[in-house]
Amino acid sequence: MDEIQSPSDDAAQYDLNLGPIDLDLRDCDLEADTLREECGVFGIFGHPDAAAVTALGLHALQHRGQEAAGIVSFDGTRFHSERRLGLVGDTFSRREVIERLPGTSAVGHVRYSTTGETILRNVQPLFAELNAGGFAVGHNGNLTNGLTLRRELVRNGAMMQSTTDTEVILHLVAQSKRNRFIDRFIEALRAIEGAYSLVSLTNKKLIGARDPLGIRPLVLGELDGCPILASETCALDIIGAKYVRDVNPGEVIVFDEHGTQSHRPHPPMPPRPCIFEYIYFSRPDSIVGGRSVYDVRKAMGAELARESHVEADVVVPVPDSGVPAAIGYSRESGVPFELGIIRNHYVGRTFIQPTQSVRELGVRMKHSANRAAVEGKRIVLIDDSLVRGTTSKKIVKMMRDAGAREVHFRIASPPITHPDYYGIDTPDRAGLLAATHNLEEMRQLIGADTLAFLSVDGIYRAMGEPGRDPAHPKFTDHCFTGEYPTPLTDMTQAEPQPRQLSLLAEAS
Numbered sequence: 001m002d003e004i005q006s007p008s009d010d011a012a013q014y015d016l017n018l019g020p021i022d023l024d025l026r027d028c029d030l031e032a033d034t035l036r037e038e039c040g041v042f043g044i045f046g047h048p049d050a051a052a053v054t055a056l057g058l059h060a061l062q063h064r065g066q067e068a069a070g071i072v073s074f075d076g077t078r079f080h081s082e083r084r085l086g087l088v089g090d091t092f093s094r095r096e097v098i099e100r101l102p103g104t105s106a107v108g109h110v111r112y113s114t115t116g117e118t119i120l121r122n123v124q125p126l127f128a129e130l131n132a133g134g135f136a137v138g139h140n141g142n143l144t145n146g147l148t149l150r151r152e153l154v155r156n157g158a159m160m161q162s163t164t165d166t167e168v169i170l171h172l173v174a175q176s177k178r179n180r181f182i183d184r185f186i187e188a189l190r191a192i193e194g195a196y197s198l199v200s201l202t203n204k205k206l207i208g209a210r211d212p213l214g215i216r217p218l219v220l221g222e223l224d225g226c227p228i229l230a231s232e233t234c235a236l237d238i239i240g241a242k243y244v245r246d247v248n249p250g251e252v253i254v255f256d257e258h259g260t261q262s263h264r265p266h267p268p269m270p271p272r273p274c275i276f277e278y279i280y281f282s283r284p285d286s287i288v289g290g291r292s293v294y295d296v297r298k299a300m301g302a303e304l305a306r307e308s309h310v311e312a313d314v315v316v317p318v319p320d321s322g323v324p325a326a327i328g329y330s331r332e333s334g335v336p337f338e339l340g341i342i343r344n345h346y347v348g349r350t351f352i353q354p355t356q357s358v359r360e361l362g363v364r365m366k367h368s369a370n371r372a373a374v375e376g377k378r379i380v381l382i383d384d385s386l387v388r389g390t391t392s393k394k395i396v397k398m399m400r401d402a403g404a405r406e407v408h409f410r411i412a413s414p415p416i417t418h419p420d421y422y423g424i425d426t427p428d429r430a431g432l433l434a435a436t437h438n439l440e441e442m443r444q445l446i447g448a449d450t451l452a453f454l455s456v457d458g459i460y461r462a463m464g465e466p467g468r469d470p471a472h473p474k475f476t477d478h479c480f481t482g483e484y485p486t487p488l489t490d491m492t493q494a495e496p497q498p499r500q501l502s503l504l505a506e507a508s
Contacts, residue, residue: 039124039423040064040231041138041218043107043199045206045255047226051101053239054108055092060238061231062088063283064140065112068123072136074203075103079134083123107201109138112425122164125201130174132181133203139166140231141195141216142423145489149191168192181205182254186265189252193486195274195422195476197247199229206255212266213485214249215274215422215476217288227255232286246289249273272485275459275475276424279413280384284324291463294324299462300412300454301328301382308452309333310380310408314373316340318383318395325412326382335380338373340399367395375403381448385413387426389433393446400447409448414456414480421488426479456480 040061044050051073058069069092070083080101084091088110091097109124125138143149146165149172154160158171172188173181181202195215200207208229210218221228223241230236233243247253250266274281277288284294304325315335317326320343330337344366379399386392392409399407415434419426429435433442434453443451456477457467465474468481478484 039109039111039138039140040235041107041109041140041197041199041229042231042235043105043138043201043206043208043229044223045105045227047104047224050104050106052098053223053228054106055088055098056239057228057230057235058088058092058108058110060235060283061110064231064281065110068111068120069109070111070123070125070138071101071106071108072125072127072201073101073103073106074134074201076203079127079136079201079203081125081127081136083120083125085120085123105201105206107136107138107199107206109199119163121162124164124166125199126162126164126166126170128170128174132184134201135170135173136201137166137169138199139164139169140197140218140423141211142421143168143192143196144194144421144486144491145192146194147490148493169198182207182252182261182263185209186252186263189265193489195486197231204256207252208247209252210247210249212250212269213273213476214271214289215485217273217277217282218247220244220247220253227260229253232282232288234283234286237285243287270472270474272474272476274422274424275463275477276420276479278463279459280321281424296462297324297384297412298328298331300459301325301330302332303328303458303462304382304410304412304452304454305329305332307455307458308410310450311378312380312406312408313377314338314340315380315382316374316399318381319343319367321385322383322412325384329380329382329410329412333380338370340370340374340379340381340402340404341395342368342370344368367398369398369402371402374399376405377403378406378408379404380408380410382410382412384411385416386411386433386442386453387416388431389442389446396447406449407447408450409443409446409452411451411453413454413459415453416479418479418482420479421484421491422476422486424479 042054042057044053047053051071054071066087068085069088072079072081082097082101107125111124125136127136143165146168149168153171160167169188172191173184176184176187178184178187185207189209196211197216197218198209208218217231219230219233221230221236221241221243223239228241236243249271250264252263252265254261273289278293278296282288282293286293312335315326315330315337317323319341327337396407416432417435419429439451460468476485
């Protein structure tokens with residue numbers, strides 16, 4: 001689907017402004033060796049510059065998804081939509097685009113695909129015309145029963161227009177027989193499993209919802225008296241909004257002309273926010289669950305130094321993700337912190353490597369050795385995580401080529417041994433280095449003198465806990481432990497669950 005489809009032909013109900021697609025090519029070899037979050041969400045209600053504010057908020061959330069961005073606004077009569085592949089700034093920095101999104105309420109979304117291909121019909125917010133009016137929804141997370149529900153809906157006559165699990169929510173709301181819209185929305189939430197933070201817009205309401213375990217983050221802010229929902233507090237900071245509170249796990253919060261209503265449709269459960277928000281996904285300047293992400297990452301580095309310090313001359317971060325942990329390691333160990341690797345922030349993601357020999361140089365486009373800081377030195381190299389190990393191997397070689405005498409690799413998180421099904425794009429278990437190799441095999445593969453990971457208890461201590469209580473873990477940490485906090489319905493179905501759900505190709 002190249003555009004939002006509606007069962008209504010009444011053009012006064014909505015307005016579509018979908019332009020040309022600018023497909024992006026990425027360096028698959030290097031990009032595969034990292035974790036990716038699939039999206040960030042933003043919503044605002046009652047502000048005269050709703051679309052412009054939403055665009056700024058999405059800029060701040062760009063790190064959560066770089067493949068596509070979209071905004072849906074409502075002007076009191078019609079819904080307006082702009083959805084594009086590419087970065088927020090590629091489209092939403094242009095005045096003419098914002099002017100095509102009039103209205104005082106808007107929701108926005110940045111996307112990295114974990115369910116569904118990167119094609120325009122999957123770009124969110126998704127929109128549908130229901131009998132009660134228009135309904136737009138943006139989703140951060142992943143439904144672990146999304147494919148199962150999708151099959152049931154299709155068998156019952158639903159016509160799916162995308163390959164993303166988010167569309168299931170639209171159909172569940174549409175098929176509900178409840179009278180009030182909020183009751184339809186809640187009924188849909190009770191049918192889904194997994195991780196979600198949602199922002200939704202109707203012709204009367206802005207709605208936010210968070211899964212019962214609070215796996216994915218969602219915060220409430222305020223700008224000029226107008227409520228805001230966002231994935232992270234950094235999106236509030238960029239627009240000068242005030243942080244009010246986190247949306248609680250399992251909470252559905254509604255804003256309309258009558259004020260704010262909070263609903264708790266799920267039985268209370270002990271929260272289990274995703275530990276990777278602190279390790280990798282959230283921006284360092286965000287506050288997640290009352291904790292400074294920057295401070296937590298420094299604490300992880302300090303714990304790493306306590307657990308696995310080695311004699312060295314300098315501590316070197318892998319930029320940018322390893323910087324806070326390296327600062328913490330340096331302070332705890334007393335070994336000087338040095339920028340032994342310089343990151344080039346101006347590398348375009350559309351660079352095409354035509355031959356294998358050129359592809360091998362790809363890592364140098366993003367990272368260059370600072371020879372003056374590492375030559376002749378014993379270095380402790382700090383990164384936040386290790387997935388496949390391909391980039392780590394190249395960076396270790398880069399340090400040796402720059403004259404490093406010893407390279408000791410330290411990872412400020414435990415080994416990733418299990419895939420994720422809640423919105424993190426991880427390889428299957430066979431593609432996870434720590435799931436298929438022991439510590440010594442990993443060390444040999446990446447070429448380091450020594451290799452060590454932060455322990456699971458160590459990461460809990462960095463979060464201010466005494467350690468991990470196996471009976472009552474406080475975080476979603478299945479990538480390290482294999483203990484998934486929700487049912488994995490789609491993974492246990494006897495019927496095959498294809499990753500590609502549609503054969504429809506779109507022109508670019």
